[in-house]
Amino acid sequence: MEDLNNASPRPTSGGQTSSAHIHQSDVRFQRGVAPVSSPDLPAARLTLPGVMDAEGRVDESRLRMHIFKNGGVSPSERGLVWRFLFGMYPCSSTALERSLLQEQLVERYRVMKRKWQQFLPSAVRLHLNGTDAELVAAVRYFDQRQAQAKRQTQDQPQEVQDRLAFLELQAQILFERITFDQGELREAIRIIDKDVPRTNRDLSYYQGEGSGNLLVLRDILITYAAFHPDVSYAQGMNDLCSRFLEVLDSEVDTFWSFSCYMEKFSKDFRADGLHRKIELEAALLKELDPPLYAHLVTDNMESFTFCHRWLLLGFQREFEHSDALRLFEILSCDHLELISQQVDRARYQERLARRCSAEDSPKSKLQTINTAFTFELFICAAILLDNREFLLRCRDDVQLIQFTSSLQGTLDLNSTLKKAEHHLYNYCKRCAWDYMNGHCREHKSKDEDFLYQLRSLLVLK
Structure with a gap:
């Protein structure tokens, strides 16, 4: 089975997609309920003084030094910093290039997730025994979110739909030859379904309607396991991935940032x-x-x-x-x-x-x-x-x-x-x-x- 560690797209210099377009496909929710793609980051916030230049390029050594010498970053800049720190965004990319890159990442993730869901349709939904009321509510909130996301996708302008359809076709071609081992993937999902409910639900991010984020976490972990068979899933990854999801508040960005992190540290598992x-x-x-x-x-x-x-x-x-x-x-x-x-x-x-x-x-x-x-x-x-x-x-x-x-x-x-x-x-x-x-x-x-x-x-x- 092919490993996709090197499948992450890189920004192309010719993209003229406006930053507004990329967020037209976003599904907006209250804090604590993760949207499918990146949360909207107004241009005024897309800056890191002393680290980012006027076009949005980041000096990586200064970024790392900034983090270390200041004992971390402020919560307000953490989401943006982590997208660079963990490799989802190349530090050499401009703000304009990242707009196109974001669209590519969204469509590639959607194609990847759909591929394993079609391969194992019985695993799409978390099977509940009915004794965990909070988890039952989490599934309900998650289903409501999925329905809302589908409606918003259908309401996009035709120009946006055409562009995303082209990116989707590219992603389908990229992952066309990927095959899954049914036994290995089923076993990974079995362990994930045990671990995800054990994720720290005392965090405010998983409280109330935010409990639906447990199902988002599940989808991210299954998608990662399906497309990284050499690593698959090991106990503890749910806690690690949960950290990314909470900070980035985005299913797609969490998947790619977590994947980049695991390229370096998967051996620890x-x-x-x-x-x-x-x-x-x-x-x-x-x-x-x-x-x-x-x-x-x-x-x-x-x-x-x-x-x-x-x-x-x-x-x-x-x-x-x-x-x-x-x-x-x-x-x-x-x-x-x-x-x-x-x-x-x-x-x-x-x-x-x-x-x-x-x-x-x-x-x-x-x-x-x-x-x-x-x-x-x-x-x-x-x-x-x-x-x-x-x-x-x-x-x-x-x-x-x-x-x-x-x-x-x-x-x-x-x-x-x-x-x-x-x-x-x-x-x-x-x-x-x-x-x-x-x-x-x-x-x-x-x-x-x-x-x-x-x-x-x-x-x-």
Whole structure:
């Protein structure tokens, strides 16, 4: 079965579609009930000062730096920022190009969803047992929304209908050869139908008529599983995708943004990928606190699996909800990549140092920065180190799991960020400073400049 990771359309420079046209096909609802396509964003709001130019192009490095140094973005700009941050909109695209791109994304998603619905018509509707009154109401609200969307589509001007019909034909050709494995897709839908009702319904986004968004979430997850068979669906994806749906408030934009995110992180939902991340967390803690590491790898506590949910869902339940959204975008801005040039420079100087000191100390091994230690691992380490004394009293995995459960919704984000940044800075400093200060002294001023730049990039404002 073909994987569509590379099927996302890119804006074409010749499109002259006005921004007004793209939103004529939108279905408008009150906040908390997701429209099919993007919510209308007036031109006055389509700006990110210092990040976006007059034509709407975004400086990606400035955007990521803006997110990291400000500890996230304001709720008013979050929806727009996430469309760039997670790759739905190319940062190099202009506002005019994104109008055409949006129409392409809408039609492609509709064709994709219709294709699996025609393949498994019995799975179109969520089967209810009648005992969950809220879920029954959610289905009713969802059906009402679908009917309203159909009426509004029929009321569009003929010019718009013709243009969208052409884009629909292109999408049909693109996905014509895609086939599904019926058994695998049915199994994915079975798990999705169990997980979606377990999504956090205490969020205001799923309250009242917003409960219909649970069915929107279901359609997004099934469409993703159908067209990404190598990934399909794994438990936890509903919570992750729900985060996108709440922020973007759009079924189509959520699907494409979630798909772009999963291109990079789908491996975390496979056993080998998450096992690798847990191994890295253990290795980092060994660097930062060898005694605590040694305690946590005793016979009764053989792994760091109690950190599983933290790393899989980006600490979604450990912080207050709005803070969890901020942390997710901070982690997703890949700020460690922003210092990659400085790290590469330090490595180059290290190679020079090795040559300079080869005759004096041929057996010396200089420690290097492990760039596999991502910031989320330092967040996890900061939480562990902050609860060091309690963890040292734990004697088995049951106590560790009880410990992680006790932290839900209790952590302070700003404090945790500062501690994680402090551990990251000290780790980088320890890896580079000793040898820089003792080898190739003629490069000392440059080394100090490197550390100054590193510190300035890591400071949270």
